[in-house]
Amino acid sequence: MRATLRYGAGRFQRSAALEATEAYQLPRLIQLEPNLYAASFTLMKMVPARYILRRALDDGRLEPGTVIVETTSGTFGLALAMQGVHLDRRVILVSDPVIDERLYRRLSDLGATVLRVPEGAGERPGGYQAARLELLARVRAEHPATFCPEQYTNPDNPRAYAVAAEHILDTLGPVDCLVGPVGSGGSMCGTATRLRADAPHCQAIGVDTFASVLFGQPDGHRELRGLGMSLMPGNLDHRVFDHVHWCSAPVAYAATRQLHQRHALFMGPTSGAAYVVARWHARRNPGARTVVMLPDEGYRYQDTVYDDGWLAAHHAGVTVPEEPFAVDHPHAARPPWATFAWARRSAAEVAAGEPVGAVPR
Structure with a gap:
């Protein structure tokens, strides 16, 4: 009998076996530290x-x-x-x-x-x-x-992530903080919204890269692919996010290798960027249960991020900073790693408001 995953208000139900594309939907939930868990996807999209x-x-x-x-x-x-x-x-x-x-x-x-x-x-x-x-x-x-699925504007994109959120809730219970990379906005907005149905206090920390328009940076060249945008996607609800971090490509690459070496998780650099932010947050909040979204595996990066020669030639000596630099406006964010207290406001509210600067706690 082939399995089905039911979407809706209740928990999803599974039967005996999954077809290939259905099996890709549920992340593996892996404990990285006492209060930090990875939702590790083979193919989150x-x-x-x-x-x-x-x-x-x-x-x-x-x-x-x-x-x-x-x-x-x-x-x-x-x-x-x-x-x-x-x-x-x-x-x-x-x-x-x-x-x-x-x-x-x-x-x-x-x-x-x-x-x-x-x-x-x-x-x-x-x-x-x-x-x-x-x-x-x-x-x-x-x-x-x-x-055309129109992933950037189709509300079924964030809506789809209820199945992943319910898997997290069924396995771990209520979550205090969700961390993940932001591109179309679907995964973080959809997952955080569903998690908050059970735990309204759940924080959402979005991870972007520099020169991305998503959270108020001016558009420019971006080496780190898989997150960030030059156009604002309709599915990005800024009011979901408590904090935003911007991570440079070299830091993401170094963190990706740390994730592999420390936890044997072979993931791509967007996962590395999310991991460095989540680990920092979890260690600052030892009593809170933090979950980090790791979108896809690292096979496409074997000749780059996972190649010591390539890293030495392009980003020699790069290490992961101990902590980000807190800024009072998105325009002030600079490499290698910066953070801003977004405070569940719209983009217009952030642009028009007085500068707000605080290191997330």
């Missing part, structure tokens, strides 16, 4: 991808012959390609010219078509993300029937 596509299938928006199209340069595209195999639907993905080659080969092997925007498109306002949206619109115009 499978959570919204599967939920969004199954909802579209149920309500007739994904009929046979409909092409699944999306703009993505990361693992959301991988999740869609895997779903395309199970649903027997063609998948076209619009991506950056610098998409990881390992990921590109895997997407192609799954039958997905990957279209890359031209080199230099990232110099325009909105960067590669704006260029990708333009190309996506042209792709949709060329096909009679398409479905």
